[in-house]
Amino acid sequence: MTASTRVLLVDDHATMRTGFRMILEAAGVDVVGEAGTGREAVALAAQLRPDVVCMDVQMPDMDGIEATRRIVAAGTAAQVVIVTTFDRDDYLFSALDAGASGFLLKNAGPEELVNAVRVVAGGDALLAPEVTRRVIERHARTTPTPAPAASEVPLTDREAEVLQLLAQAMSNSEIARALFIGEATVKTHVSNVLLKLGVRDRVAAIVYAHRHGLA
Known part of the structure; x- marks a missing residue:
C-alpha cells in the first residue's frame, strides 16, 4: 500500500465514514473525499478521480448499486468495493453485475478493509470469504x-x-x-x-x- 492510493468513502452514516477514514489513513491510504448519498458519490468520483471507492448499499437519494453502475459506466479508473452490513445475494450479484470489483461485509476487521483497498487498487477482484462459494455456485449454474x-x-x-x-x-x-x-x-x-x-x-x-x- 502506498500513499498514492486515493480512496473515496461513501456511506450515509458519518460515524462509519470516520471509522473507515481512521483505519485507512493509519495504513497510509489517502482518503480524498466522503459522500453520504449515491448521487454525491457519482459526482465526487468524477471530480476527484479516486483509485478506489468504498461504497455502502442502502443510502438515500440513490443506492450504492446504481451509483456503482454509473461510476463504472463513466469509464473512470476507479475500482468499487461494496462495503455493506447486509449479507444478501441480491446485493452481492447486483453489485457484481454493476461492475464492482469487491464485496466486503462491515463486520470485517480493519486489516480486511485495508487489504480490500490494496487488492482492488492493484487491479484484482476481492470477495469476502463468506460469499465466495455463493458466487462460484451461481456462476457455475449460469x-x-x-x-x-x-x-x-x-x-x-x-x-x-x-x-x-x-x-x-x-x-x-x-x-x-x-x-x-x-x-x-x-x-x-x-x-x-x-x-x-x-x-x-x-x-x-x-x-x-x-x-x-x-x-
Whole structure:
C-alpha cells in the first residue's frame, strides 16, 4: 500500500465514514473525499478521480448499486468495493453485475478493509470469504457451456499452480508471495490461464478449478 492510493468513502452514516477514514489513513491510504448519498458519490468520483471507492448499499437519494453502475459506466479508473452490513445475494450479484470489483461485509476487521483497498487498487477482484462459494455456485449454474476437461488444456506446471491458488481466491500479490515470484510474472500467468481456459475472468477460472477438482 502506498500513499498514492486515493480512496473515496461513501456511506450515509458519518460515524462509519470516520471509522473507515481512521483505519485507512493509519495504513497510509489517502482518503480524498466522503459522500453520504449515491448521487454525491457519482459526482465526487468524477471530480476527484479516486483509485478506489468504498461504497455502502442502502443510502438515500440513490443506492450504492446504481451509483456503482454509473461510476463504472463513466469509464473512470476507479475500482468499487461494496462495503455493506447486509449479507444478501441480491446485493452481492447486483453489485457484481454493476461492475464492482469487491464485496466486503462491515463486520470485517480493519486489516480486511485495508487489504480490500490494496487488492482492488492493484487491479484484482476481492470477495469476502463468506460469499465466495455463493458466487462460484451461481456462476457455475449460469455458465452456458462446460469448460474443457483439465487434460485438454495445455497449462504449464506453473500455470496449473497459479490456477490452484486462484481457486483459493488469492490476489496476485498473495500468489506471488506463495510462489516466490514477481507480481508482474503472476499477472502474465493469470492472463495465460484465462486465455487457455477460454474464460472471461478470475471468477470463471475459479469455477473451472472447482469443477475439475483443482481447488
